[in-house]
Amino acid sequence: MSSRKALQKSYRLLALRPRSEYELRCKLTQAGFTSEEADGAIETLKRQNLLDDEAFAAGWVRWRLATKPAGRNYLRAELQQKGVAGHVIEKALRQYDMNREFAAALALAQKKLDRASAGLTWRRLASFLHRRGFSAGVIHKVGCTLAGEGRFRRLSQLRSPQASTNSPFQGSGKNILPQPNPGIKRVFETGRQWIAKIDPRGGN
Numbered sequence: 557m558s559s560r561k562a563l564q565k566s567y568r569l570l571a572l573r574p575r576s577e578y579e580l581r582c583k584l585t586q587a588g589f590t591s592e593e594a595d596g597a598i599e600t601l602k603r604q605n606l607l608d609d610e611a612f613a614a615g616w617v618r619w620r621l622a623t624k625p626a627g628r629n630y631l632r633a634e635l636q637q638k639g640v641a642g643h644v645i646e647k648a649l650r651q652y653d654m655n656r657e658f659a660a661a662l663a664l665a666q667k668k669l670d671r672a673s674a675g676l677t678w679r680r681l682a683s684f685l686h687r688r689g690f691s692a693g694v695i696h697k698v699g700c701t702l703a704g705e706g707r708f709r710r711l712s713q714l715r716s717p718q719a720s721t722n723s724p725f726q727g728s729g730k731n732i733l734p735q736p737n738p739g740i741k742r743v744f745e746t747g748r749q750w751i752a753k754i755d756p757r758g759g760n
Contacts, residue, residue: 559596562589566597578639613648625660630689661690661698
């Protein structure tokens with residue numbers, strides 16, 4: 557093989573979809589090209605402005621938010637898997653500030669509630685948002701917003717007869733409504749996954 561053939565292979569790969577430098581290098585290696593041949597092709601592509609991790613990361617964030625919104629943590633993990641450098645990832649995520657992340661999380665939560673049965677609890681909804689990579693602060697804000705809108709009152713039907721008719725936060729039914737201050741704790745498990753847990757006693 558040769559650097560010329562590696563470059564031709566790279567053009568075909570990039571025509572299918574944008575790729576990070578790491579992804580392209582892996583593809584070339586899998587195709588049987590040597591490190592020197594891959595390096596030559598990659599340097600040529602960079603000079604031609606056809607391979608740029610900053611542009612790739614920024615485009616990836618825009619594409620994900622337009623097709624399947626997720627939290628900053630989720631997008632950060634995806635780009636890390638694609639071999640994008642940390643400082644490049646953080647630069648790409650600047651376009652996705654906390655206000656936009658909250659808006660995306662709230663829209664997802666409302667969509668989930670609209671499709672859910674009456675058995676959906678705040679704990680389950682918070683876990684869903686956490687799996688989509690939203691931060692604890694954003695999830696807390698979503699919970700307070702939904703409770704203020706009375707969404708959990710309607711879905712959970714306040715199974716406790718002692719529930720107040722004035723506050724969506726009251727009621728003794730287990731896991732029915734968000735608490736006034738649901739101390740969302742993030743627990744690091746398996747070295748990669750953060751699992752959100754809601755402390756029903758509240759917390760600071």
